[in-house]
Amino acid sequence: MESYIMKLISVANEPGMISFATGLPDRRLFDVKGIAEAAKDVLNGDPKDALQYGITEGLPALREKIAERCKKELGFNTSIDNIFITNGSQECFDHLGKLFIDPDDEMMIENPGYLGALQSFSVYSPKFLGIDVNENGPNMDQVRSAFGKNPKLYYAVPNHQNPSGISYSDDARKEIAELLKGNECLMIEDDAYGELGFKGRVRKTIRSMNDGIVMTGSYSKIISPGMRVGWMIVPDELVSPVRKSLEASCLHANTFSQAIMNRFLEKNNLSEYLKPIRNEYGRKCRLMLDLLNDNFQDGPSWNEPDGGMFIWFRTPKGTDASKLFEAALKQKVVVMPGKPFHVKGGETTIRLNYATASDEEMKDGMKRLRNAYRGVF
Amino acid sequence: MESYIMKLISVANEPGMISFATGLPDRRLFDVKGIAEAAKDVLNGDPKDALQYGITEGLPALREKIAERCKKELGFNTSIDNIFITNGSQECFDHLGKLFIDPDDEMMIENPGYLGALQSFSVYSPKFLGIDVNENGPNMDQVRSAFGKNPKLYYAVPNHQNPSGISYSDDARKEIAELLKGNECLMIEDDAYGELGFKGRVRKTIRSMNDGIVMTGSYSKIISPGMRVGWMIVPDELVSPVRKSLEASCLHANTFSQAIMNRFLEKNNLSEYLKPIRNEYGRKCRLMLDLLNDNFQDGPSWNEPDGGMFIWFRTPKGTDASKLFEAALKQKVVVMPGKPFHVKGGETTIRLNYATASDEEMKDGMKRLRNAYRGVF
Numbered sequence: 216m217e218s219y220i221m222k223l224i225s226v227a228n229e230p231g232m233i234s235f236a237t238g239l240p241d242r243r244l245f246d247v248k249g250i251a252e253a254a255k256d257v258l259n260g261d262p263k264d265a266l267q268y269g270i271t272e273g274l275p276a277l278r279e280k281i282a283e284r285c286k287k288e289l290g291f292n293t294s295i296d297n298i299f300i301t302n303g304s305q306e307c308f309d310h311l312g313k314l315f316i317d318p319d320d321e322m323m324i325e326n327p328g329y330l331g332a333l334q335s336f337s338v339y340s341p342k343f344l345g346i347d348v349n350e351n352g353p354n355m356d357q358v359r360s361a362f363g364k365n366p367k368l369y370y371a372v373p374n375h376q377n378p379s380g381i382s383y384s385d386d387a388r389k390e391i392a393e394l395l396k397g398n399e400c401l402m403i404e405d406d407a408y409g410e411l412g413f414k415g416r417v418r419k420t421i422r423s424m425n426d427g428i429v430m431t432g433s434y435s436k437i438i439s440p441g442m443r444v445g446w447m448i449v450p451d452e453l454v455s456p457v458r459k460s461l462e463a464s465c466l467h468a469n470t471f472s473q474a475i476m477n478r479f480l481e482k483n484n485l486s487e488y489l490k491p492i493r494n495e496y497g498r499k500c501r502l503m504l505d506l507l508n509d510n511f512q513d514g515p516s517w518n519e520p521d522g523g524m525f526i527w528f529r530t531p532k533g534t535d536a537s538k539l540f541e542a543a544l545k546q547k548v549v550v551m552p553g554k555p556f557h558v559k560g561g562e563t564t565i566r567l568n569y570a571t572a573s574d575e576e577m578k579d580g581m582k583r584l585r586n587a588y589r590g591v592f
Numbered sequence: 593m594e595s596y597i598m599k600l601i602s603v604a605n606e607p608g609m610i611s612f613a614t615g616l617p618d619r620r621l622f623d624v625k626g627i628a629e630a631a632k633d634v635l636n637g638d639p640k641d642a643l644q645y646g647i648t649e650g651l652p653a654l655r656e657k658i659a660e661r662c663k664k665e666l667g668f669n670t671s672i673d674n675i676f677i678t679n680g681s682q683e684c685f686d687h688l689g690k691l692f693i694d695p696d697d698e699m700m701i702e703n704p705g706y707l708g709a710l711q712s713f714s715v716y717s718p719k720f721l722g723i724d725v726n727e728n729g730p731n732m733d734q735v736r737s738a739f740g741k742n743p744k745l746y747y748a749v750p751n752h753q754n755p756s757g758i759s760y761s762d763d764a765r766k767e768i769a770e771l772l773k774g775n776e777c778l779m780i781e782d783d784a785y786g787e788l789g790f791k792g793r794v795r796k797t798i799r800s801m802n803d804g805i806v807m808t809g810s811y812s813k814i815i816s817p818g819m820r821v822g823w824m825i826v827p828d829e830l831v832s833p834v835r836k837s838l839e840a841s842c843l844h845a846n847t848f849s850q851a852i853m854n855r856f857l858e859k860n861n862l863s864e865y866l867k868p869i870r871n872e873y874g875r876k877c878r879l880m881l882d883l884l885n886d887n888f889q890d891g892p893s894w895n896e897p898d899g900g901m902f903i904w905f906r907t908p909k910g911t912d913a914s915k916l917f918e919a920a921l922k923q924k925v926v927v928m929p930g931k932p933f934h935v936k937g938g939e940t941t942i943r944l945n946y947a948t949a950s951d952e953e954m955k956d957g958m959k960r961l962r963n964a965y966r967g968v969f
Contacts, residue, residue: 239644258624263619267816334840464841468820471816
């Protein structure tokens with residue numbers, strides 16, 4: 216698999232290019248002043264712990280804040296002993312792959328699914344059981360059938376999925392939580408976009424219905440990805456192996472970022488802080504949907520997300536969306552082909568990110584995309 | 593293998609405990625003011641790149657500074673294309689183990705060797721070929737013999753080694769650089785302590801005599817470990833696989849720490865900045881050596897390091913140094929047993945860190961260690 220994520224970040228930076236391609240959050244929403252104040256507080260206090268080596272598990276005060284948020288908003292209680300801070304939640308997938316996957320082990324993954332996770336798990340050579348994602352979430356017939364094959368892991372993003380923007384229905388969540396109880400399969404519920412519901416969090420987490428799963432989360436999409444503060448919440452029996460795996464790979468996550476993030480969260484009520492961010496993503500999503508309606512009267516189709524950063528765009532049956540990607544590049548607009556997110560199929564799909572472009576860029580870019588589309592299909 | 597490093601950090605924090613056990617640098621030497629100013633500059637400027645996702649390779653300006661330092665002080669030229677910033681240099685060992693080691697592959701490692709690297713590589717189940725370290729560095733008969741077994745990797749810390757404080761002689765470096773030329777083995781030269789020579793850098797790096805090896809380095813021991821900024825410099829043929837491995841595991845290292853570190857290095861001449869740190873480590877090493885001379889007239893022996901953070905203490909032949917570790921704990925002084933650093937032998941060894949304790953603690957702690965010693969041997 217080619218390394219698409221990083222390549223697109225670099226193409227997207229070319230002068231004059233408008234990008235709907237990356238997974239980058241909107242940098243205009245970074246609370247630079249708030250982060251600067253938090254950093255100042257940490258460095259004006261006694262920062263030597265923040266600059267010194269720390270413990271593998273991560274800063275206890277920050278893990279307490281994550282546990283409180285789980286209780287208040289995610290519907291479950293967890294001890295901080297089950298929480299590990301990581302270098303972004305991306306790191307979790309590498310550790311879980313390393314701990315659970317031997318070559319040719321079966322593993323359930325969404326189809327389409329998050330490319331970064333596919334890349335992480337691929338290092339350990341599993342056989343991927345692709346679970347198609349439709350407008351209500353996973354194809355449950357495929358889920359039931361896959362569980363019959365004794366998969367080791369099931370990786371899913373039930374909220375505002377990357378790449379499709381789709382969220383799982385309540386029924387799908389409930390049934391998955393039940394099916395897992397009779398199965399050795401470990402579920403990894405990636406909540407990277409869970410806090411980005413336009414009207415707040417949507418539905419219950421699967422973790423709230425089954426405490427035997429791993430949940431991963433991150434401040435990357437809501438505060439700052441560059442600070443690389445993510446986490447995983449693991450069942451008791453995984454505490455010791457996960458600690459050992461983290462220690463062996465990098466000792467611990469950045470104590471300096473953790474201290475600043477912790478201070479930022481002391482000074483900001485997270486729910487209040489999130490309101491304008493959720494509103495803005497909702498507004499930009501609406502803008503892109505309106506522009507899609509204006510520019511594409513027939514032919515392609517798309518979904519209407521309730522959160523996150525992405526719209527899933529489909530070209531007509533039998534077409535090859537990568538041609539649109541190529542044509543769009545010539546028009547100086549870059550979109551993300553949907554094919555690499557798939558372990559099967561996906562030829563007619565494109566991921567559109569509405570977070571990174573400004574309103575003007577979005578309007579311009581959508582015209583360019585329409586022109587590219589007309590030239591191809 | 594038990595997870596000694598993190599356990600000892602936690603024991604060392606118990607009230608009243610004096611610690612010579614950890615690998616922590618002296619926190620009194622952290623330039624808190626300088627780091628605060630660098631952070632302020634980054635956050636008062638346009639910090640959005642520092643808070644956003646970055647490129648897997650790491651911040652180009654920081655990689656340029658590393659390349660300049662290599663040219664000026666480490667005796668070799670490198671393109672920044674061969675440099676990757678990592679979450680501390682610890683992370684490098686995990687990636688190199690993942691890329692090169694299949695179960696039961698042979699791998700050369702120092703005996704004693706850095707425990708964190710042993711833990712990292714152990715995840716990939718190599719057969720360790722232990723190379724005894726004596727006062728001039730590695731036992732060269734064992735090196736020659738090990739090369740005959742077609743090892744995949746050779747991991748070594750030629751400067752002020754952790755745990756022994758020993759530096760390789762010029763002859764050993766030259767011969768290793770030559771032997772590698774006729775061998776498929778990839779050497780990893782870990783330079784974590786290379787900048788901590790009391791009178792400046794000692795001797796030539798092996799990398800300066802052979803450009804086919806990987807060098808790892810870090811700002812952890814000289815600026816701040818909590819910021820987790822390390823790097824590796826790799827031969828051309830490893831650029832692509834290392835990039836892919838880093839991207840799959842964590843996308844990239846902390847861009848925020850990288851930007852602050854880069855700004856710190858813009859404002860501080862590294863060689864000037866290092867002078868008082870090198871002096872202070874040299875002074876504390878001398879103090880511990882004097883205290884050892886005062887407290888232990890006969891029985892144990894130790895070396896006289898020319899840099900780094902550690903003295904290697906040996907109990908008499910046939911004794912078990914772990915008994916001294918246990919007795920010392922009761923006296924409220926914690927030392928690091930040498931055995932876990934070994935893949936064979938090491939029963940009579942203890943690692944003493946002279947960096948973390950204050951002068952008073954060192955005086956007190958050495959008396960406690962003497963009392964513990966008298967009760968055991």
